[in-house]
Amino acid sequence: MIGRLDGARPWLAAFAALGLPLCLILAFLVPLGEVADESAHLLRAVALLDGQVVGHRETVTYSDGVARPAAGVTVDPAWEALSRGRPPAPHVNPIPDPMPALGRPAFLPLYTIGTYFPGFYVPAALAIGAGQALGLSHAASALLGRLAGAAAYGALGFAALALARRGRALLFGVLVLPMGLSLAASFNQDALMIAACALAAALLTGEDPWRRRLAAVLVALVVLAKPPYAAIAAMLLVPLPPRFWTSPVVWRRVGTAVLAVLPGVAWILYTTTQIATPVPRLAYEAGPLWPGPRPAQFLGTDTRAQAQVLLAHPGLLLTLPAQCFFSLKRALILAAGAIGIFGWIDRMLPAAIYAAWGLGLAGLALLCGRSVRVRWIDLGLLGAAALLTAWLVALSQYLSWTDVGDVRIYGPQGRYFLPLIPMLVLAVAPRPAPATGLRWALVVGTAVAALDLVVVPLATARMF
Numbered sequence: 001m002i003g004r005l006d007g008a009r010p011w012l013a014a015f016a017a018l019g020l021p022l023c024l025i026l027a028f029l030v031p032l033g034e035v036a037d038e039s040a041h042l043l044r045a046v047a048l049l050d051g052q053v054v055g056h057r058e059t060v061t062y063s064d065g066v067a068r069p070a071a072g073v074t075v076d077p078a079w080e081a082l083s084r085g086r087p088p089a090p091h092v093n094p095i096p097d098p099m100p101a102l103g104r105p106a107f108l109p110l111y112t113i114g115t116y117f118p119g120f121y122v123p124a125a126l127a128i129g130a131g132q133a134l135g136l137s138h139a140a141s142a143l144l145g146r147l148a149g150a151a152a153y154g155a156l157g158f159a160a161l162a163l164a165r166r167g168r169a170l171l172f173g174v175l176v177l178p179m180g181l182s183l184a185a186s187f188n189q190d191a192l193m194i195a196a197c198a199l200a201a202a203l204l205t206g207e208d209p210w211r212r213r214l215a216a217v218l219v220a221l222v223v224l225a226k227p228p229y230a231a232i233a234a235m236l237l238v239p240l241p242p243r244f245w246t247s248p249v250v251w252r253r254v255g256t257a258v259l260a261v262l263p264g265v266a267w268i269l270y271t272t273t274q275i276a277t278p279v280p281r282l283a284y285e286a287g288p289l290w291p292g293p294r295p296a297q298f299l300g301t302d303t304r305a306q307a308q309v310l311l312a313h314p315g316l317l318l319t320l321p322a323q324c325f326f327s328l329k330r331a332l333i334l335a336a337g338a339i340g341i342f343g344w345i346d347r348m349l350p351a352a353i354y355a356a357w358g359l360g361l362a363g364l365a366l367l368c369g370r371s372v373r374v375r376w377i378d379l380g381l382l383g384a385a386a387l388l389t390a391w392l393v394a395l396s397q398y399l400s401w402t403d404v405g406d407v408r409i410y411g412p413q414g415r416y417f418l419p420l421i422p423m424l425v426l427a428v429a430p431r432p433a434p435a436t437g438l439r440w441a442l443v444v445g446t447a448v449a450a451l452d453l454v455v456v457p458l459a460t461a462r463m464f
Contacts, residue, residue, distance in 0.1 A: 030464065035183065094281070201423045237254065
């Protein structure tokens, strides 16, 4: 164990010296509400303190004069006003009208975020509660919530790097991406999902039974948070032995994977039927893919109508996600989003950051190539699981976020695919060879992270 920890120490030191400081800087530097969906995630954390484990439905009158059902929570609107990064834009999307008065609990719509499992909101909620108990202002309590999220991300990241028996270079790279650190310095739950996946993969690099059980718990939490990620449970099946289809070990692992996924399936069935509501839109005519009669005007998203579109044109199940992922322009946008696009996914980092990460990734692949061997059967399984997850994420965005009948999918972002990367460490095994390549991998990884620590804060200060 001491030898394994010795191998982890340089990576732990690099994470502590380069990754976490940038995370803390962003927590103070980025205005509240200027991280993707942060305001809604903050309201979930505040509501959790009042025992609201999940959102509920109420009917709300909007700025276009239409009353609609909405999924949300009941909290003091002062929290929403504090975290409102930009003024409401009723000419773009309907907003509640009139806005609730500050100072007393009122219902606030959150839509899809109102349906999320609350597990990853606990650290921020506890910190906000501590701030309120100490008599701090809303703003100071919100900052404590951000710092608690960063601390939880750091703890999971340290555990992943310490417990991994291989693949630390890849895990380190995922954990210090500017996008992940930005999310960790906010109320957005995606950061803790990324870190939980990194820790699950790290645990599965060892063979101790407790590791696999704890990894299954982490996978279950991720699937509960976002059920379209259910296919990441494939990491619980590897390494696959020869003739794996007859192996009792593999079938026991299949049982574990199913148990890890079932709570998420139950959760999405419950929230879909009892809580979820359409996302309001200004009145629009259905897009060209709509198979029903016209005129067909909609006042929001409509999952059932979108399902009709897909059933009428089954080929769209493949072509819509393919257009989303594999067109060159879209692929580059997703890659940039995985590295880091700040604000409401509209504030680009300097080009040097994207170039450094691209070159660093290529360098790491070359440096580590001689030190590891690929287990192709495991890579095939994990690659297929990653593609299936990406496909499910894209289709969920089409069903729940895209205007009815549109020819493209709204919403997929590069950050959505960061939780898929860590499990790829399970497809490689170390070679009994000198560790020179791995030492140079540490040099490359820390060099890119050091560049981020200098450039990203300067760029962020100019953004806001």
